[in-house]
Amino acid sequence: MTTRSEPEDGRRDPSLNAIMSERRQLINLAYRLLGSLADAEDVVQETYARWYAMTPQQQEAVESPGAWLTTVAGRICLDLLGSARARRESYVGQWVPEPLPESTEWINGRPGGSMADPADRITLDESVSMAFLVVLESMTPAERVAFVLHDVFRYPFAEVAEIVGRTPAACRQLASSARRRIRASRPPATPAAQRAGIVRDFKQAWEAKDIDALIGLLAPDATTIADGGGLASAVLRPIEGDERIARYMIDIAAKVPNLTILERTVNGQPGLVAQQGGVIVTVAAFDVVGDRIQRIWAVRNPEKLRSWTADHGSRESRW
Incomplete structure (x- = not known):
């Protein structure tokens, strides 16, 4: 017996190849729109379920x-x-987009496999940085979809309109409004090497419990936002001010003496990972403006660290 994906000659159905080759694009799109890899995976699974729920005749009638x-x-x-x-109004504490490691890999849409298809990796660029995703969170759903589809993925407004359910002109206005938000929140870019050096200096000052050095690396009005997902020890409100943040970091170092801090790429930018007993417990992303750290996003919610902790041993050997 043969199936549509297994023709009699043993070759894979080219139409199935074409459909599955879209998976990377769909994951990339859904993650940027939702800020959650888990939700993005669910969206892609549901999308394919709807495709395969159609009859072969209905599928063949789809032009693209x-x-x-x-x-x-x-x-x-x-x-x-x-x-x-x-849902986020009832979320305990602050909500931060799910952080991604440098080489997140999946098999069948789930993290943890060592033979994942490279096409399934999230494309890490500016549009997936934590600072960018946080600005997207401030937009209305329609603004976010119109902007990401047009400005990030280059879909024409006529196609965006079909998805958003508004006219092309209305979608153009939505994207324009979103673009203004992005521009207003985007300071002059700090060179990548400089960002990495500042994050490295922060790590060293944290490990040395050097409060003066930490303050010197933070902007006076810096903000730290921690997403613990309801963990009892998590900070529920943002911490503001360089001295308050520095004292908070020193307090963590004092309370958890066996904490190991590692430099890692977080959403395509220099970041830090904290391990306790060899297990990743916190992932921190940084927004560096000039020569100071303006914002820190620290994610402790275990549900948002799945792509960091799954198959940790094999991934750690590659870092």
């Missing part, structure tokens, strides 16, 4: 399967964004 999949995934994300605001 890739465009169909993107439209469906975009609409699912739009619906999820509408309900996400209500």
